[in-house]
Amino acid sequence: MDYNSIRRKTRGFTVGFVGMGADHPISIQSMTNTDTHDKEATYQQTRRLSDAGCDIVRLALPDIKSAETIYYIKEREIPVPLVADIHFDYRIALAAIDAGVDKIRINPGNIGSREKTEAVVKACIDKKIPIRIGVNSGSVEKSILEKYGTASAEALVESALSHLKILDELDFRDVAISVKASNVPTMLRANRLLAKMTDCPIHLGVTEAGARTRALVKSSIGIGALLSEGIGDTVRVSLTDDPCEEISAAKEIISALEIGKTRGMDIVSCPTCGRTKISLISMLKEFEAKAKDAGLLDMDVKVALMGCAVNGPGEAREADIGIAGGIGEGLLFKKGEQIRKIKEEKLVDELIRELKIMKDVKK
Template sequence: MFMRKQKRIVNIGGVKIGGDNPVAIQSMCNTDTRDVKATVNQIHELENAGCEIIRVAVPDMVAAKAVADIKKQIHIPLVVDIHFDYRLALECMKNGADKVRINPGNIGDRDRVKQVVEMAKEREIPIRIGVNGGSLERELLQKYGGVTADALVESAMGHVAILDELNFNNVVVSIKISDVPKMLCAYRKFNEISDIPLHIGVTESGTLKGGTVKSAVGIGALLAEGIGDTMRVSLTANPVEEIYAAYDIQKVLGMRKTGAEIVSCPTCGRTQLDLISIANEVEKRAANIDKPIKIAVMGCAVNGPGEAREADIGIAGGKGEGLIFKKGEIIKKVPQDSLVDELMKEIETL
């Protein structure tokens, strides 16, 4: 992996990003924010899954006022998503929001922007400038002939300039688009010219399967290059799936050392047991393991232990039976029908 460029540190309700801090994982509720109970319940579910920052949509003043009740009942920083109406941003900050996602150029004249900035300064609340390919300014679309990486970066820098003029630098930037190559290019360009922390992601990436692949490619490429300070995997699915996918991306890159990592072989003609079912069962039962552990599920009793030598523990199948091994060393042979149970018992002792 490339070295991360040092960014200014931004404190989002106690979660620090930038500098040498870990890349924070966040999601967004798909509940109606005005429904406090449903929103709080979903946030609690996301907290349990490992979400570190949560965002909610604020379409009107009723939702802005609900922020106060939501904030009292959750344990992670709360970000509010505002479009166009500066008064919603002011109300949310009064009610305890930890960060505001807003574009200064879209909320009216300088006086309105100044009111938002002054309250954010007073309460030490960061502002995220969220540039999106689907809502790029008309003049930039005309200038560049459509949505391009340069257009996205110019849009972001234009909004940053408004805050710079008001001496406000407690800022995070996101530059999201569903086109992965353009997204990568835009983030790389912005990263070269600014020390502002970046929230990375592929917007409108798709369903659970397709969106996870698209996000893994886009987000993973940036993280591998040292770009990104906080991230969201945007999926048309239960938001909890976004958290699982985000942790998986970071674990593959070696950025997170918590929870179980499962490695398994694709099977071949030598496999003499139902390895696919066994691997799925191991993954399911290992989902709640919070200690850092690498588990191998291999189909060949001859090559399996050697191929998975770097795993902490694993199994390798044979005909009607399997081997359990630690660090490549065989520790026992067990019948196939008790292979997963015996594996889980051994994991508990680690």
């Protein structure tokens, strides 16, 4: 099925040079976790995120002085748009706009009075900068919490739409919205409700998801379920980890759903069982490390590493290239054809060699 046939129709705009909305690919975002006052460290991490495939990078700006880092990074012509994450003090947003930021994120729960929001909107209109209304379950306005008794899906959506109304009244259209919760069912319900009530692009994420396995599972279910329904225009996988790990996770979610062009190498491997006669677990780790070092992970290919002759040959034949294990050796398959037998200790190196040849041919 063509994903665009089920994707929710939204308004569109650009964040720097990155398009957002239904007419554009789903973008991947992350956020720096350096001290934003440390300009060089923040610049270096932003560059690493860009190199990892991040489309849009967000920076936390705790005070007006930290906005100087926006200018510092922009001066070095880094190839990724920057978003200023604003809480409590609207003047920080104004400073970020003056420094050349590409987008402003405001939190309705703490930005303050309508007049302060209006000041930010007017500055964004002057500089043609979009805004994200970012609602989190941990910072919903007191009045809305009192109405619903908890940060429910309905509370998150009401908070977002009440601020969207202000922007609509100011005739400001370049708006994205996020309604995030650490609870996946709440996050799902909130985004489904929001999708029915506005045509703004939606930024998907599970907030405060945690670390490693727990966070990856929560984000994959929450973000993946909504994308599969056609909801969502940009994503951030929140991890308590190196931000570059968020990019890898987001790429895998998008790739698994086969949304648009696959973003990088699709590696499939069996979980191993008593029939496995090669050291597939260590072999997979070795392959991933060597493929990364060789700059092969950005290839648009499906690679299969299978442990035995039950599903191995069939799965390998479905891949662009793959191996199926035997006793102390494996078969190399390429585009459905068996190429040759290879000794176990040489399987990974031969697979890497073949992938390098494939990459050179595509240049």
